[in-house]
Amino acid sequence: RVSGTDIRYDVPLTLVSLLVAVLVVCAGVFAVGYGRNRAPALLLGGLTTGIGVASMHYLGMAAMRLHGEVNYDPVRVGLSVLIAVAAATAALWAALNTRSPLAVASASLIMGAAVSSMHYTGMFAVSVRVTPSGEALPGATAMQFIFPLAVGLGSYLFLTSAFVALSPPARERQAPVSARQQPAGSTAP
Structure with a gap:
């Protein structure tokens, strides 16, 4: 916790950190999914993804x-x-080797604990020496950054849910066009 100063965020750099996370996770999954030798591919994918996640942080x-x-x-x-x-x-490794719902749930909980451990260890590595100043800081406040992000994500989830809910079932999409265009009660010749 930092007190004695306002905190602002450089939005472009924050978005770059998000992009880094997405790209390295994709690279790690690609390395594991398409690698010919499982062990080296897993090590390469884990190294790439781990360094990328730390870079994002x-x-x-x-x-x-x-x-x-x-x-x-x-x-x-x-x-x-x-x-x-x-x-x-x-x-x-868990993504490649676990199949049962209980194993997947356990692996997810362990991964959540590991990510939290990485974050808090990284935060434990930080020290801040505040220099009081009345000068305005550049950048966005947390709310100026997070609120539009939350609204955008919420809107995306709402619209996606509405699209899925209003989409016709698979059997209707697969029915021949002529069968869908006949009025109710009429018979085909």
């Missing part, structure tokens, strides 16, 4: 604007990256 931290200096403990940063790589490797 630290890019997000770099997007913070405040009156002061942010420093990192390199040992704790390294530990957070190791946790991210281990968690990503475990998640990719």
Whole structure:
């Protein structure tokens, strides 16, 4: 927790961190899904995804604007990256090897705990020395950034749900066009 200064966020850099996360997870899944040798593909996918997730975290931290200096403990940063790589490797392994709903749910809970561990270890690596200033900070507040994002995501989910709910069932989509165009009660010649 940082007190004594306002905090703003560099929106383009925050969006870059999101893009990095999406791209590296895709690359990791691709490496595992299309790799010919399972073990090397899993290690490459876990390494790529883990480093990418850690990059997303630290890019997000770099997007913070405040009156002061942010420093990192390199040992704790390294530990957070190791946790991210281990968690990503475990998640990719689970995606390849678990089939039962209970195993998938357990793997998801373990992955959630691992991601939280990476985040909190990364945050434990941070120290902030506040320099009081009356100068306005550039960037968006958390609410200025998160509110439009939440509204956009909510709108997307609503519209997608409406589209799915209003779509005809598969059997209607597969019926011949002529059968769908006949008036009710009439018989085909």
